[in-house]
Amino acid sequence: SGETSLGEQLDYTITGIDAGAGVVRSAEEAVEAYGLEYTVQTSSGAAMTQALSDAIENEEPIIVTGWNPHWKFSKYDLKYLEDPKGSFGEAENIHTIARLGLEEDMPEAYQVLDNFYWEGSDMEDVMVQINEGGEPEEVAREWVDNNQEKVSVWTEGVEAVDGQEINLAYVAWDTEIASTNVIGTVLGDLGYDVTLTQVENGPMWEAVASAKTDAIVAAWLPGTHGDHYEKFEAEIDDLGPNLEGAAIGLIVPAYMDIDSIEDLIE
Ligand code: PBE
Structure with missing residues (x-):
């Protein structure tokens, strides 16, 4: 035809x-x-x-x-x-992955990262605000301020620290811009000096496996990043899902x- x-x-x-x-x-x-x-x-x-x-x-x-x-x-x-x-x-879950040794070096941050868990709708709230023109850092600040009930579950019983430096690596995907800025804000509120480092996916996994970054909240498993996970499994600390039901x-x-x-x- x-x-x-x-x-x-x-x-x-x-x-x-x-x-x-x-x-x-x-x-x-x-x-x-x-x-x-x-x-x-x-x-x-x-x-x-x-x-x-x-x-x-x-x-x-x-x-x-x-x-x-x-x-x-x-x-x-x-x-x-x-x-x-x-x-x-x-269906995929998004996991938090820490570098080996973080638990000993920064037990407070480790606890918060381990507790970090939210719903797809929470993440979408943040993503929509950023898409509508909000600065990621400011949107995250606002979300944390407006969702203290959820955030307090992540920080419950965790002692404040005094300006210790912590680095989180992420890729500039809309999901990870949202999550990394939110958890970064929470760690900042706890007293950490937080740096967010934007990298590509492969380098993000290499960074957490080689302890060049302290943690990532951007590991899509079991499928999407399964190859990276398998490669670095022995060199990382998998803290489990921070979000379930992704695809x-x-x-x-x-x-x-x-x-x-x-x-x-x-
Ligand atoms: N994504 C968002 C990533 C994981 C998070 C789906 C674009 C990927 O495809 O690797």
């Missing part, structure tokens, strides 16, 4: 994020597993959400590598493409006439 196929309209492109992200690797695996003609174009989380918003504004098709929790679901009507081959895994996958605007990754097979 003379109709332009979806693949042609999309230039056979899946809009990815940073090359180090697990969701990009999973999307590349999906391209293989489903035998798609598509290429996963890497850029950044911010470029992906910009491309998504441009496409929706013009009611054009787009396929992005996405995840939840995320503010994009409260702003746009979106759907995950079904993934019958399981390239993107099942990754291919996401499209609800107006698109496809429901499954299989619909991309030509």
Whole structure:
């Protein structure tokens, strides 16, 4: 027929994020597993959400590598493409990982990091405010001030400290900008001199495994960062989930006439 196929309209492109992200690797695996003609174009989380918003504004098709929790679901009507081959895994939890020795060196921070746990809706509150233009640090400050009941569970019985330096590494994904700023604020309130260091995903894992950073709250397991976890398992201290029920996958605007990754097979 003379109709332009979806693949042609999309230039056979899946809009990815940073090359180090697990969701990009999973999307590349999906391209293989489903035998798609598509290429996963890497850029950044911010470029992906910009491309998504441009496409929706013009009611054009787009396929992005996405995840939840995320503010994009409260702003746009979106759907995950079904993934019958399981390239993107099942539900994910986000874990807190400390460097070896943190428990001895900074027991107070370790306790708070170990206690840190919140809901997807909490994280989305922070993400939405940042997306609406709030400075991450200020949004985190406000969230902590407005949610003292939750925060006090993380800090219960923990003694204040006197300006000890602590470093948290994170990747500039919207989820991790939110969580890292919130826990950084809580540690700051406890008396720590907190530095947040933005890195890429691989270097983030290397940093916590080699004690160049004290902790991360950005470990997506078991699937998304499973390869990094396995590589460094003996050199890290896994404090367990700080959030449950996250997910990754291919996401499209609800107006698109496809429901499954299989619909991309030509
Ligand atoms: N993400 C957000 C990351 C984990 C957190 C889904 C973009 C990734 O794909 O590695």
